[in-house]
Amino acid sequence: MNPSFGTYQLAEEHEALREAVRSLAEKEIKPYAAEVDENERFPVEAHNALVKAGFAAVHVPESYDGQGADSVATCIVIEEVARVCASSSLIPAVNKLGTMPILLSASEELKQLVMPSIASGEAMASYALSEREAGSDTASMRTRAVLDGNDWVLNGTKCWITNAGESTWYTVMAVTDPKAEKKSAGISAFVVHKDDPGFSVGPKERKLGIKGSPTREIYFENCTIPANRIIGEPGTGLKTALRTLDHTRPTIGAQAVGIAQGALEAAVAYVKDRKQFGKSISDFQGVQFMLADMAMKIEAARHMVYVAAAKAERGEANIGFITAAAKCFASDVAMEVTTDAVQLFGGAGYTRDFPVERMMRDAKITQIYEGTNQVQRVVMSRAVLKG
Ligand SMILES: Cc1cc2nc3c(=O)[nH]c(=O)nc-3n(C[C@H](O)[C@H](O)[C@H](O)COP(=O)(O)OP(=O)(O)OC[C@H]3O[C@@H](n4cnc5c(N)ncnc54)[C@H](O)[C@@H]3O)c2cc1C
Numbered sequence: 574m575n576p577s578f579g580t581y582q583l584a585e586e587h588e589a590l591r592e593a594v595r596s597l598a599e600k601e602i603k604p605y606a607a608e609v610d611e612n613e614r615f616p617v618e619a620h621n622a623l624v625k626a627g628f629a630a631v632h633v634p635e636s637y638d639g640q641g642a643d644s645v646a647t648c649i650v651i652e653e654v655a656r657v658c659a660s661s662s663l664i665p666a667v668n669k670l671g672t673m674p675i676l677l678s679a680s681e682e683l684k685q686l687v688m689p690s691i692a693s694g695e696a697m698a699s700y701a702l703s704e705r706e707a708g709s710d711t712a713s714m715r716t717r718a719v720l721d722g723n724d725w726v727l728n729g730t731k732c733w734i735t736n737a738g739e740s741t742w743y744t745v746m747a748v749t750d751p752k753a754e755k756k757s758a759g760i761s762a763f764v765v766h767k768d769d770p771g772f773s774v775g776p777k778e779r780k781l782g783i784k785g786s787p788t789r790e791i792y793f794e795n796c797t798i799p800a801n802r803i804i805g806e807p808g809t810g811l812k813t814a815l816r817t818l819d820h821t822r823p824t825i826g827a828q829a830v831g832i833a834q835g836a837l838e839a840a841v842a843y844v845k846d847r848k849q850f851g852k853s854i855s856d857f858q859g860v861q862f863m864l865a866d867m868a869m870k871i872e873a874a875r876h877m878v879y880v881a882a883a884k885a886e887r888g889e890a891n892i893g894f895i896t897a898a899a900k901c902f903a904s905d906v907a908m909e910v911t912t913d914a915v916q917l918f919g920g921a922g923y924t925r926d927f928p929v930e931r932m933m934r935d936a937k938i939t940q941i942y943e944g945t946n947q948v949q950r951v952v953m954s955r956a957v958l959k960g
Pocket of ligand 1: 699700701702703705706707708709710732733734735736780783788938941942943944945946947948951
């Protein structure tokens with residue numbers, strides 16, 4: 574028998590972590606989730622609780638005073654927070670997204686500048702790739718960075734930046750060589766601090782969901798940063814930005830799994846309680862089969878997310894397929910499951926009196942950001958055709 578047979582399960586530490594985060598999320602995040610959504614405000618209670626418990630950025634390596642949690646553990650933290658409040662789950666998720674380019678490619682000096690402040694919770698990081706005219710087609714970005722003596726000077730606008738205004742550090746991709754034969758080879762990555770001259774943030778976008786997580790444009794008007802704030806060599810920025818996504822698409826998958834799990838649990842409680850035709854609606858096979866499908870899809874998505882996260886952690890080659898598949902599958906599941914959860918609540922599900930309405934709105938973004946699910950299918954089909 575294969576000696577590894579039987580070891581396909583999460584470590585005890587992972588299950589213990591899940592319990593700890595679930596308990597914190599139930600007590601300190603869930604009670605505020607509806608009001609955070611209603612008032613479209615940053616979930617300060619969740620932020621404080623996550624920082625205090627050391628769950629705001631578990632991925633930061635121990636060498637930068639972090640917890641050094643592996644990628645599956647990071648997914649579990651995000652999943653458990655998303656189970657009660659998707660907006661709050663963007664705190665650990667975007668801290669990883671914003672710092673992954675630094676961890677992957679920055680100089681030791683730059684890592685030392687940024688990472689300990691993220692580990693302590695004193696600062697958060699955002700990731701700035703998208704522009705109004707360069708969404709799926711990232712390489713067509715227009716933000717420019719020019720070396721001027723000992724400084725880089727940035728000009729341009731990034732849009733859709735999650736947690737902008739709350740974050741201290743911004744990982745920003747900008748064109749440094751507009752004449753590069755391949756556009757992607759003319760892009761570099763930089764670290765910008767919120768207090769750098771020429772940096773500012775715009776008003777909050779008015780969104781369908783994840784209303785507690787601010788999404789804003791960020792502006793660079795002759796924004797001047799020291800030369801050593803470049804991440805890696807000039808021209809490697811887009812490569813780093815895309816490698817980052819291999820590590821963070823599983824985290825969006827985890828967020829999607831968490832949202833779906835929260836919706837399933839709410840639906841199960843409701844159908845047991847709600848009576849029609851003289852019995853619980855959970856006694857109807859039509860309802861039971863819906864619950865079975867919801868649970869089945871969530872379980873499949875969860876496993877795919879952990880497998881993708883583990884492969885990224887191990888640095889396996891050709892992980893584009895599995896990380897895209899995990900993000901795409903889990904987010905499609907989240908959309909289906911939350912829609913079915915609203916259905917199982919009947920009219921009540923369509924109101925803000927129950928959390929499934931918010932969960933359905935929150936689920937939608939997981940199909941859009943970090944590459945739309947069409948783009949994930951482009952990535953997957955390329956890998957399939959390549960063989
Ligand atoms: C709430 C929110 C938070 C975000 N946070 C961040 C962030 O923190 N940092 C950041 O950099 N970005 C962020 N984004 C941006 C996000 O990643 C982009 O919105 C996304 O990549 C899609 O780009 P787009 O909006 O320009 O859509 P477009 O690229 O214009 O796409 C429009 C439609 O065309 C389809 N499409 C495009 N190209 C193809 C193709 N080749 N084949 C098939 N279909 C295609 C898309 O799937 C989509 O359905 C965020 C967006 C939102 C809404």
